[in-house]
Amino acid sequence: MNTALEAVDLKRSYQLEGLSVEALRGVSLRIEPGEFVAIIGPSGSGKSTLMHLLGCLDRPTSGALRVNGVEMSGLSDTSLAELRNRTIGFVFQSFHLLGRTSALDNVALPLVYRGTGKAERRARARRALEAVGLGHRLDHRPSQMSGGEQQRVAIARALVGEPSVLLADEPTGNLDTRNGDEVMAILDRLNAESGVAIVLVTHEPEVAAHARRQIHVRDGLIELDTALGDGGGRSGEAGGSEVGPVDPRGPDEGELR
Numbered sequence: 054m055n056t057a058l059e060a061v062d063l064k065r066s067y068q069l070e071g072l073s074v075e076a077l078r079g080v081s082l083r084i085e086p087g088e089f090v091a092i093i094g095p096s097g098s099g100k101s102t103l104m105h106l107l108g109c110l111d112r113p114t115s116g117a118l119r120v121n122g123v124e125m126s127g128l129s130d131t132s133l134a135e136l137r138n139r140t141i142g143f144v145f146q147s148f149h150l151l152g153r154t155s156a157l158d159n160v161a162l163p164l165v166y167r168g169t170g171k172a173e174r175r176a177r178a179r180r181a182l183e184a185v186g187l188g189h190r191l192d193h194r195p196s197q198m199s200g201g202e203q204q205r206v207a208i209a210r211a212l213v214g215e216p217s218v219l220l221a222d223e224p225t226g227n228l229d230t231r232n233g234d235e236v237m238a239i240l241d242r243l244n245a246e247s248g249v250a251i252v253l254v255t256h257e258p259e260v261a262a263h264a265r266r267q268i269h270v271r272d273g274l275i276e277l278d279t280a281l282g283d284g285g286g287r288s289g290e291a292g293g294s295e296v297g298p299v300d301p302r303g304p305d306e307g308e309l310r
């Protein structure tokens with residue numbers, strides 16, 4: 054099976070009033086099918102920028118990104134949107150649902166862009182909502198739902214197209230503890246049962262503990278990736294831990310699992 058996501062030396066800078074802000078300064082990582090990864094780091098360290106690149110919602114200033122083995126840089130915007138639609142689901146902190154549209158139609162929307170027929174769209178959207186425990190809320194609008202329910206609708210929408218990777222940027226950030234726990238329980242189960250790889254950003258150690266691998270980001274670089282089995286405490290070294298596990302034959306990767 055192809056590596057789900059492979060980033061090589063990704064950089065992204067933003068131009069602000071004539072100044073260049075380097076949000077990502079060279080990030081390399083691989084996400085394998087079925088992994089569960091937490092990205093952790095201080096505010097402003099580049100986590101959302103990285104997630105938007107991994108999710109093909111944005112293009113890097115330089116560097117390479119392969120999605121299921123397909124290099125994205127050569128793709129037109131239309132082809133990139135198609136690749137994203139088929140392989141990646143994205144969940145946002147603030148849900149990003151259509152507030153006056155039913156849960157079922159919100160979830161079915163990605164299939165509209167794919168040209169799936171109406172009956173099949175509705176059947177698949179219903180199954181996706183059932184999978185997040187909302188089979189009894191198909192006709193409810195997000196504006197009539199709790200935050201936890203809205204995030205579950207957003208997860209169903211992200212998964213309705215059966216992507217290989219689910220990316221979630223602080224999915225519990227707007228939820229209280231109980232709703233956050235419920236959302237995490239659903240992500241645990243989806244990862245275990247459907248094998249979808251999950252990459253989530255969080256500030257909360259209890260949320261990060263759900264993942265089997267932690268990636269710490271600081272100042273636009275990876276300072277620790279637990280998949281490497283080393284790198285702790287080496288963030289200040291030139292050529293140190295920010296080098297991701299891109300080439301398993303590299304000299305520093307003896308403990309790569």
Ligand SMILES: Nc1ncnc2c1ncn2[C@@H]1O[C@H](COP(=O)(O)OP(=O)(O)O)[C@@H](O)[C@H]1O
Nearest residue numbers: 067069074076095096097098099100101102103
């Ligand atoms: N659209 C943008 N335009 C200008 N600067 C941005 C933009 N998005 C992010 N940044 C800057 O890039 C850096 C990283 O931001 P971000 O990826 O949102 O960090 P995080 O998600 O870790 O809080 C910050 O300095 C932020 O101000």
Ligand SMILES: [Mg+2]
Nearest residue numbers: 100101102222
């Ligand atoms: Mg962010």
